[in-house]
Amino acid sequence: MKFFKSIIILIKKDVKTELRTKEIFTSMFLFVFLTLIIFNFAFIGKEINQNLMVGIAWAIFLFASVLGLSRSFIHEKDTGCLEGLMITPTDRSVIYFGKAIGNLFFILIVEAISIPMFSLFFSEESFLRSPLQLFGVLFLGSLGISSVGTLLSAITINTKARELLLPILLFPVIIPVLISVVKLTIYLVTADPFINPNFWMNFLIVYDIIFLLIAFLTFEYVIEE
């Protein structure tokens, strides 16, 4: 019980700090907005392939997530608060889950705002045809990005080139998530009969569980330098 309570306390603190500074949300949202404008200009007067649009959407979400993930431990590290958290009588994995859930929350908010913008910019309503299923895919995909990204963010936080190193480490590991969410989203948008949604959904769930378990077991050693 104390484990979950501590996670909630940590998330509340991060949300409160973010509401004051708006550092993570602003950078993520602006990145998505500006990238959409650029793609909008690039595709003016051209018919857009829906598969391509889905790929673009997830690439934008991934890059935006990296912006948020790279900031997630910086406050703690720069002010020494990571050590402050490490001397509280809670399991070290509380810090991981608090950060990972906080990151998931920020990524989902940015995605929730961006999806209607996608429809607006590309006059494409198919994104919103099955909102519940789409939310499920967004949730599981973002959970995968957040679970791996938070662990790698903690690993890179002690390095000098941490903001460069995070995407270099994250992108290869996150490829299975990206393939799964793109396949599932294409299925939701186009109902492509060659895509087996159950397989990709199960694949995504197993990936998320494996990485959450790996992080749970290794985080203590990761933050101990």
Next chain:
Amino acid sequence: MGKKPSSPPIIIIRNLNKEFGKKKALIKINLTLKEGDFLTIFGPNGAGKTTLIRIISTIISPTSGEIEINNKKLSQDPLEIRQQIGLVSHNPFLYGDLTAYENLLFYGEMFNLKRVKERADQLLKKVGLSHRKFDLVRTFSRGMLQRLSIARALLHNPSILLLDEPYTGLDPLATQIFDEIINSLKKERCHTFIMTSHDLEKGFLFSNRLAILVDGNLVFETDQKKISPENFKKIYWEKVKGDEIF
């Protein structure tokens, strides 16, 4: 001093070693502290003082050896030990974008304290920061940060207070205020202190136990009453071989 002649050991450090790759940061450290002791560990930069404090406070693990605090082994019961330890470092461990009060409430909740608001108010008054309770911590001076850091460390009423070079960056007035807080804590006689410092005079005045750490080795350890300040300074310089420039 608060040392009780018959009080049992509260901290026992046995054969403690810490290696960072090939670098030996701490070599076979043995120490025993009784309740109410105030031990100051002196040593040049890179001697291993902060590493020792980080191991006692459970931030990092030793390579080998054992620490017992109140009969609990650090390797077996780190959560229980964290309940008994407060750490004040040169880094205040405070969130700049939260107010002083919010910082204390956050840490109090992480320590699962009851009546955390009451405790936060009480400690803010104790460190003289009640008037800045609702101000963002990033607007605080270095001295105020260290005072708030003491309040944070005392939230859960720890029996052991670790002070890792707490005077770093403090101006004379802030140092004086910090001294008063430490002295008032000493008078309460319910804390055992381990402080690391470069300031031989201040450390000598505060402590009833003195130790010198050089290159990871505990090269000297004595009761403060058994040595004069002049002799201690002489021994310190002999041990560090004049490496350190104050």
